[in-house]
Amino acid sequence: MATATIPVEREHYLNTDYGIRSWLLATDHKRIALLYLVTITLFFFIGGFFALLIRLELLTPAGDLVLADTYNKLFTMHGQVMIFFFLIPSIPAVLGNFLVPMMVGARDLAFPRINLLSWYLLVAAGLMMLHCIITGGVDSGWTFYTPFSTAFSNTKVIEAGLAIFIAGFSSILTGLNFVVTIHRMRAPGLTWSRLPLFIWAHYATSIIQLLGTPVLAITLLLVVFERAFHLGIFDPTRGGDPLLFQHLFWFYSHPAVYIMILPAMGVVAEIIPCFSRKRIFGYSAVAMSSIAIAVFGFLVWAHHMFVAGISLYSAMIFSILSYLVAVPSAIKVFNWTATMYKGSIHFDTPMLYAMGFIGLFTVGGLTGLFLAALGIDVHVTDTYFVIAHFHYIMVGGAVMGYLGGLHFWWPKISGRLYPEWLGKFAALTVFLGFNLTFFPQFILGYLGMPRRYWQYPPEFQVLNVLSTAGSTILAVGYVLPMIYFLWSMRYGKIADANPWGAAGLEWKTASPPPTVNFEEIPAVNWEAYNYDEIPAPEEVPVGR
Amino acid sequence: MADSPLVVEHQEGLHHQFVDRDQQRNAASLGMWLFLGTEVMFFGGMFCAYLIYRLWYYHEFAAGSRSLDIWLGTVNTAVLICSSLTVALGVRAAQMGKRRLLVLLLLLTLAFGLGFLGIKAVEWHDKFVEHHVPGASFSAEDLIEHYPQLHIDPSRTQIYFSLYFAMTGLHALHMVIGVGIFCYLTYYAWKGRYTPEYHTPVEIGGLYWHFVDLIWIYLFPLLYLIDRKPLT
Amino acid sequence: MSEPILSSKLYVGIWAVLMVLTVITATVAFVDMGRFNTVVALVIATLKALLVVLFFMHVKYASERLTKMVIVCSLFWLLILLFLSLADYRTRAASHV
Numbered sequence A: 001m002a003t004a005t006i007p008v009e010r011e012h013y014l015n016t017d018y019g020i021r022s023w024l025l026a027t028d029h030k031r032i033a034l035l036y037l038v039t040i041t042l043f044f045f046i047g048g049f050f051a052l053l054i055r056l057e058l059l060t061p062a063g064d065l066v067l068a069d070t071y072n073k074l075f076t077m078h079g080q081v082m083i084f085f086f087l088i089p090s091i092p093a094v095l096g097n098f099l100v101p102m103m104v105g106a107r108d109l110a111f112p113r114i115n116l117l118s119w120y121l122l123v124a125a126g127l128m129m130l131h132c133i134i135t136g137g138v139d140s141g142w143t144f145y146t147p148f149s150t151a152f153s154n155t156k157v158i159e160a161g162l163a164i165f166i167a168g169f170s171s172i173l174t175g176l177n178f179v180v181t182i183h184r185m186r187a188p189g190l191t192w193s194r195l196p197l198f199i200w201a202h203y204a205t206s207i208i209q210l211l212g213t214p215v216l217a218i219t220l221l222l223v224v225f226e227r228a229f230h231l232g233i234f235d236p237t238r239g240g241d242p243l244l245f246q247h248l249f250w251f252y253s254h255p256a257v258y259i260m261i262l263p264a265m266g267v268v269a270e271i272i273p274c275f276s277r278k279r280i281f282g283y284s285a286v287a288m289s290s291i292a293i294a295v296f297g298f299l300v301w302a303h304h305m306f307v308a309g310i311s312l313y314s315a316m317i318f319s320i321l322s323y324l325v326a327v328p329s330a331i332k333v334f335n336w337t338a339t340m341y342k343g344s345i346h347f348d349t350p351m352l353y354a355m356g357f358i359g360l361f362t363v364g365g366l367t368g369l370f371l372a373a374l375g376i377d378v379h380v381t382d383t384y385f386v387i388a389h390f391h392y393i394m395v396g397g398a399v400m401g402y403l404g405g406l407h408f409w410w411p412k413i414s415g416r417l418y419p420e421w422l423g424k425f426a427a428l429t430v431f432l433g434f435n436l437t438f439f440p441q442f443i444l445g446y447l448g449m450p451r452r453y454w455q456y457p458p459e460f461q462v463l464n465v466l467s468t469a470g471s472t473i474l475a476v477g478y479v480l481p482m483i484y485f486l487w488s489m490r491y492g493k494i495a496d497a498n499p500w501g502a503a504g505l506e507w508k509t510a511s512p513p514p515t516v517n518f519e520e521i522p523a524v525n526w527e528a529y530n531y532d533e534i535p536a537p538e539e540v541p542v543g544r
Numbered sequence B: 001m002a003d004s005p006l007v008v009e010h011q012e013g014l015h016h017q018f019v020d021r022d023q024q025r026n027a028a029s030l031g032m033w034l035f036l037g038t039e040v041m042f043f044g045g046m047f048c049a050y051l052i053y054r055l056w057y058y059h060e061f062a063a064g065s066r067s068l069d070i071w072l073g074t075v076n077t078a079v080l081i082c083s084s085l086t087v088a089l090g091v092r093a094a095q096m097g098k099r100r101l102l103v104l105l106l107l108l109t110l111a112f113g114l115g116f117l118g119i120k121a122v123e124w125h126d127k128f129v130e131h132h133v134p135g136a137s138f139s140a141e142d143l144i145e146h147y148p149q150l151h152i153d154p155s156r157t158q159i160y161f162s163l164y165f166a167m168t169g170l171h172a173l174h175m176v177i178g179v180g181i182f183c184y185l186t187y188y189a190w191k192g193r194y195t196p197e198y199h200t201p202v203e204i205g206g207l208y209w210h211f212v213d214l215i216w217i218y219l220f221p222l223l224y225l226i227d228r229k230p231l232t
Numbered sequence C: 001m002s003e004p005i006l007s008s009k010l011y012v013g014i015w016a017v018l019m020v021l022t023v024i025t026a027t028v029a030f031v032d033m034g035r036f037n038t039v040v041a042l043v044i045a046t047l048k049a050l051l052v053v054l055f056f057m058h059v060k061y062a063s064e065r066l067t068k069m070v071i072v073c074s075l076f077w078l079l080i081l082l083f084l085s086l087a088d089y090r091t092r093a094a095s096h097v
Helices: A020-024 A029-057 A068-087 A090-103 A112-134 A148-152 A157-184 A197-229 A242-276 A283-299 A312-340 A349-372 A374-380 A384-414 A420-447 A458-491 B021-056 B058-066 B070-095 B099-129 B141-146 B158-190 B200-224 C008-028 C036-056 C065-089
Strands: none
Touching (some): A029 A068, A029 A112, A029 A384, A029 A458, A068 A112, A068 A242, A068 A384, A090 A384, A148 A157, A148 A197, A157 A197, A197 A242, A197 B158, A197 C065, A242 A349, A242 A384, A242 B021, A283 C065, A312 A349, A312 A374, A349 A420, A384 A458, B021 B158, B021 C065, B099 B158, B158 B200
């Protein structure tokens, strides 16, 4: 590959082998992370396309762009694609896969071939989902409520259900890999209390993936069996209880939202100390909060069912538990903010995303508490209030965390720097576009506009128009990073090992890292976030 | 696989990401136990459905349970317990490096597993003949005739059988996968791949097999023994 | 090797106990004990499960506490699903029919 006379480019994971086979049969966690990056970006745009159509329809009160049945398919597939094929994999499969082995000082995950299998499962599931979409789609809502999904829908429920079933196994195997790696493959001296909080967050996420996803799997399988073999477990005419479906479905789907937010919190916990040049405030509190969220998150699922027919007694129990689960999240927000206090703040792009996350996640989280209150929930459930609430967390929170993480670790992943001014511009565009899209939806929901309706009373039009306008700005903000990240791979400034002056083992190896991650496995004898020992980066990062 | 020139494979069967054999074995074991944990939750969803509906429709469940052949079920339970014995003895044979004994025990395990599936097929066939398969051809008439004392509501009897087929069906599927895994293990055991130093696949394959036995240990009383009291 | 080699006599002994328990559970089902039939059946099943887990799956001799944690957590999570669902079903008003 290289001759002795010409200065040889250092071997790293990107140039170690070329050709499609070396990528499709890769077991290197870093390559698999990039395979995931491409896959989920594709699904992000498919899900976004459905969102665009939804917002276009909602520009006018009348249902005049698409048929009502088509609209049902649009919001169903927007939800399914975004949740199962973008959000759930996103940070763990891209950033987690790339960083977890490096952050614990290992050469790869515990089971590299299973890691590759995880990706293939997602791809297979995705192809099945695409086929379902192209050949007619599904209209049951991403929540698949019975008996509509089992007995009355005339769309491809079985195919969509099976696609998500398969995607679930991708998620389970990723979680399994992370737990074993974190337990068994930490470098010498790397005790649990020296681990980056990104690792704690992914550990907690993995526990949820392992314990929750199988319940979704069996529930969807039972729906498929009911449609295919007429089993009748959820059929009211044969004694079935539609609420049993909802209990089983939400047992996973509520903790699923913590699968989506915990990794983003982990990203924020890495970014804030770096760009405040300070140790994280309350390391133990943040670490334990991640575990607490993972555990408590399993105790609150029926708050999605307050008006569905559960008993008032159980509704009260779930309401109280839902208040409890907010506490560890609040602890994290306080600790991140305290980290910034008296820090030396650098407003680089990752920091902009992290700060945006804190603000928007707080709004989303607080509105969750409104929904946890039984009296309020009766009025705003199934309205745009709920939609605004979860988009503040999923998009204002999780997606901003994902983008912030991509920007933070981009130099490590690609060996290049993205253009910083464009990064800042895109971050601000995302923030503004996001708020314009979703804040009006809080008001719409409060005023009574139901969700999943394709037409609405004329008095709601102004707010809907504002929301749609915001969504176009948001779309621009999302497309920009795609363009400049790609551009930077060819023309970006070359990054050195640690352009941000960050703490963590991944910054102690070259950018991009060699295939084996470290020439020699480091022995760790320092605490995490030792920013008092790390010099701040130069104004202009030094190239090679 | 992109092999790094810096890694030296000095131990047979040691993957490059591990420091030594022990770490690799511990990782594999933990991985399998975690996977079995996910299986507990997977079957757990059906146990939850079973619990709710049994509370609601006790008499219908009792009647449905009586329609199963308790002796076939008992024999099947015994068959699986025998297979767990041969698996445990097989792991022991691998630990002691006794290749022929290991192969024999793995083959016996396969025989027991296939025996279980055969009996299961007979039971399912019976259900089909008796019109107890949920769907258009379902009929609970014979149950109402046989057990008038139970006062069954015919519109509520299908759920028991839906759960019966879902639970035993998914259990049988796991059994089939187990048979596949053990065919693989038997082949490589015969080829001499497993030694006292390295027999991790036999160990973790064994864990999976025992787990499938465990599920059946609970399915048997829950499905077959709901109510077998003599009726007056 | 951290895994001890158990005697084949022990395995056969456990097998014998399992077989006996199986016969017991099948025959006891015909005895009218009212509500206790279910309890007895589940207790016997749990005894059998414990024997399989502790001896056949070597958990009694496992050097790793983590293995036991995984088992306990999985069972605990299953109980969360069962009990919190029951909290709804057991407190609904009157008849579901």
